[in-house]
Amino acid sequence: MIQFLLNQELRSEHALDPNLTVLNYLRDHVGKPGTKEGCASGDCGACTVVVGELQTDNDGREHIRYRSLNSCLTFVSSLHGKQLISVEDLKHQGELHSVQKAMVECHGSQCGFCTPGFVMSLFALQKNSDAPDPHKAHEALAGNLCRCTGYRPILQAAEQSCCGKQPDQFDAREADTIARLKAIAPTSIGELNSGDKRCLVPLTVADLADLYDAYPQARLLAGGTDLALEVTQFHRTLPVMIYVGNVAEMKRIERFDDRLEIGAATALSDCYEALNAEYPDFGELLHRFASLQIRNQGTLGGNIGNASPIGDSPPLLIALGA
Structure with a gap:
């Protein structure tokens, strides 16, 4: 079994196809179609989501680190012990999030297909920025493509959303989210198993060695930005994977x-x-x-x-x- 937070909802999954991407999990399994598939190869950014992970600073302070990812290249098994945030989660009590408002007010969207991905990249940028920074904005948005607007209004939205940013619902819930992430922190080997396919999630190098010895045919999965293309582009099936991203010694x-x-x-x-x-x-x-x-x-x-x-x-x- 693996566990993760879907925004604030605890999800416990066991009998899922390990070849399932986060993109298809959101769209087909939990009814959140806001995340779009553009290229299925990590090039266009339309499928961008944000993943939150519990981090401890050198001074011992705990916080959540938010990172943008391409959900088309991310297997669900890599969410074990983390928080997944999609574009549907930003609106709160009927009000758009400030990054969504900025996209509207700066006219950063036309056809709208790429917009959810831009919004999520802006959300991660805002979480990781204290003030407008053109260099960081360009870096944060470089993986998102738009065929309609040009990028000037979107960069204006980045500046607006990061200028004098106000606390949002994620800030208000941070202490509770930290507690919930600590409660689901992996303590043993996790697994997704659909019967004929499985993904194992070790926590230590010793666990990894034992699993790789038991399943020498397994494909090792780390970031998956190359391996996932075998599924999304070549339509192959990966019968056994071992995800190494939770092995602390390897990070x-x-x-x-x-x-x-x-x-x-x-x-x-x-x-x-x-x-x-x-x-x-x-x-x-x-x-x-x-x-x-x-x-x-x-x-x-x-x-x-x-x-x-x-x-x-x-x-x-x-x-x-x-």
Whole structure:
């Protein structure tokens, strides 16, 4: 079984097809069709959702980190212990969220198909910004495509929604949401099982080793930004997967006098600060990796391990003697 919060609703799932994406889960299983499929390959951003994860700062303060993701490339198993927020969740007590109001008032939408994805990227931007920042706005929206408006009014909406932002319902519920996320924090191996297909979710390297020994044919799933294309683009079935994104040891970044060690399941956006501090050119290159949604999900280990001929990091890592 896996558990996660769908906004504030606790969802416990066991008998689901592990090949099910978050996009199709929202649209077909819980009746939330606001999230759209544009490309099913992580290129257009129409399917953008936001995932909240419990984080503890160095000073011990707990908070929720909000990140935009492409739901078309995200398998439901990766939601274990997290909070999923879709565009339907932003409106509160009959009132549009401030990022939705900004899109309306700045005339940032025409046909509207891409609008839910832009709104969710703006929501994540607002949550992670204290003031308008054109650079951050461009970065947050770079993974969202619009064929109708041009981008000027959408960037104006980003500036408006991040300027003098007011607390919203997510801020008001933060303490309660933290408590609920702590209550569902995984304590044992999770699993989605549809009978002929399964995804296992280990918590430790030892668990992972045991599972991989028991299921040597399993596909290892981290960010899934490449692996998910086998399902969404090539219509293949993945009978057994092992999701490594909840293995804490594989998400650590450690500095030593002579080296930097990055866990293979560390998201690219989490690698940025450490790599940029040691190798500014590498940090600059990371900004060219796809989009923020992809960098929030894809991993440096996966970029190497999937052996893609268009992998961005291996040439630079070889040059650095990694």
